[in-house]
Amino acid sequence: MITAKKISKEYYIPHIRKTTLFEKLLSLVREHRKMEKFYALKDISFEVQKGEIFGIIGKNGSGKTTLLKIIGGIIPPTTGTVTATGKVVPFLDLGIGFHPELTARENIYLYGAIMGMSREQITREFKEILRFAGVERFADMKLKHFSAGMAMRLAFSTMIRTAFDAIILDEVFAVGDGEFQKKCMIELLKFKKQGKTIIITSHAMDPIMDFCDRAMLLENGTVKIIGKPRDVVMAYDPESVTKRRRLRKSADSII
Amino acid sequence: MIDVNLIKELVKTDFKLKYYGSFLGFFWSLLKPFLMLGILYYVFTYFIKVQIENFALFLLLGIIIWNYFVDTTYDSMNAITGKRSILSKTKLSPAIIVVSASIQPEITLFLNLVVFFLIFFFSGHAIGMEFYYFIILMALLMLTATAISLVLIFFHVRFMDFRHIWDVFIQILFWATPIVYNLDYVSLNFQRWFLLNPIARIIVDARAVILYNTLPEPKQMMITLIIVFIISVGCYYIYRMTRNRMADLL
Known part of the structure; x- marks a missing residue:
């Protein structure tokens, strides 16, 4: 199980970035420039159960990768905590x-x-x-x-x-051809059966709706909605849900 | 927890990639101290007439130790830059990268010392019972170089121009360390400041043990140990403090 409690991640954006020591020394002599605070993530809380496939969706820059890095223990959150039972491996x-x-x-x-x-x-x-x-x-x-x-x-x-006991997969659905993707999905479902926790992000909505037990939508670093994959996708990209429904209907009518 | 298998794989890969297609590549890196010796020996015997017994061996030992220190610092910084993508996407700690980057300079140090002792024995010298202290000194040298590298990598990641600053600092430190000269050339008032530098202490003591078959006084041995201890613990502490910040910057 993975529990994230009130995770925030702040970055400071200097108006002029000082990437050299020389610039830094100069700036100490000159007047102090203001830094702008920027929240990459703000007050994110959620729980992922053991054996669950949890999807995270959102636009580019909504904080998905930052969140995965924090859950995976690669970077620390500014505030908040992540607790996980077992070995979490980020991919x-x-x-x-x-x-x-x-x-x-x-x-x-x-x-x-x-x-x-x-x-x-x-x-x-x-x-x-x-x-x-x-x-x-x-x-x-x-x-x-x-x-x-x-x-x-x-x-x-x-x-x-x-x-691993839990894996974090960032955009790995884009791998290989259709056949290989299917093999990957079968493998992920096997992990789920073994009681392993899986967190995935994707820009493709179909795998989210097909395989996830629950999903979360991130918007500008905050949680917009957590719930059933279909509802979450509906809030993000209603088009893909209706398209699916149409396809299913036409398939039914052919039969 | 130190993942030995990971260090092995990283060292093996670096070795393969660095010297792939140039079997002589590794020998060039071994040759470096001897080329430096050639230049410095020539300058300091024919132009500036230094009066030191066994000057070639004296110089060679200093250069080998010095080179190891410099190589470790640069290889560590290069490794961090080269492995940026791995560090920013896995839980790998920068310390593992530094430890594996320091293996190659350590091998070079060892092989250079083998050549040094071959020359040493062939020219009719012998080592005494004091040799054990030389081994301790080499261990202290490795500890110091690795610990300092752990701090340097933070500055390297944080400041793009740190490398150039380090280049200059290394030049200053080279001349501030008794490598081409003897400690006797330094006035007594300055000696104590010179001997705060652990690399200087190690070089001076290593020469005393190998070339003159004398051990430093126990008090001096203690001071060396204490200085290396303070530097190692201090550097590790700074590394721990800067580690999270480094993760954000990578």
Whole structure:
């Protein structure tokens, strides 16, 4: 279970950003410039139950990634607390640390290590990782010769071999072709069955409505609504809900 | 908790990528202190006539220790920049990156010392019972360099021009450390200030042990230990304080 209580994240935006020590020293001599406070997140509270798939949606810049980073323990909140039972693993990007000059094998071992897997564990899962990604024949090929889709698939299949109690997935539905996406979804549902908690963000509304138990809409760093995925999507993008309804109706009428 | 497997993988990858396609690459990095020795030895024996016994070995030992310190600081800063995307998206701590970045300079230090001792023994010298203190000194050196790097990376991430400032500081520190000269060249009033610098202390003591087969006084040994201890604990504390801020800046 993951509980977020009154999380806020403030950033200070200087009117002129001082990124060098030289500028900083100059500014100490000159008059003090005012900094503008900016809330990336404000008073966010929610709970995700064990074995639940929880979706987070919202426009670009609404604070989704910042929130995921805070839940994943990568950055601290300014105020508020996050408590989680078990190991929470954030996957904010696919193929972090992947290097084009290394072979698929070397990349898997490196990526696995970054994700906290032991060498034996990776060796045990190695074949399965390649199989799931559908790149068995290319284990010793350099990653730069892989297509973008193949590399992403490899990243995803390495990632899901990590041991975790809860995962945080940021925009990973865009991986691979339709068939691979389906495989990913089946895998996520398996995790759910094992009682693992999953938090996902997406700009595609269909997976949110298909797979999430509950969803949350963020707007300008605040919670707009938490509830049933369909209601939440309705508040964000009513078009996609009606489109779905139309499609279903036409499908029914054909039958 | 230190993830040994992760450090191993990071070191292996860096090594592969850095020296990929240039087998000689690693040997160049090993050669660096000897090239520096060549230049400094020439200048300080033929132009500025320094009167120090075994000047080549004296100089080489100082340069090897100094180079290790400089390499660790730069490699740590480079590693943080190079691994920015990993640090900003996973729970990896910057300390792990610094520790793994310091392994390569440590290997270079070790191999350089092996070459140093080969030359040392071939020129008819011998080490005495005091050698154990040299090993302690090397451990203290590694601790100091890694601890200082833990603080430098924050400034490196916070200020884009910190590298240039560090370049200048390193130049100043090079001449303020008895590497090409002996502590006797420094007036007695200044010596105490010189000896607040842990790298200077380590170099002076290492030479005493290896070249002159003498141990420093116990009191001086204690002071070295205390200085290294204060720097390590202080740097670690600063690292802990700046860590969250660093996560925001990455």
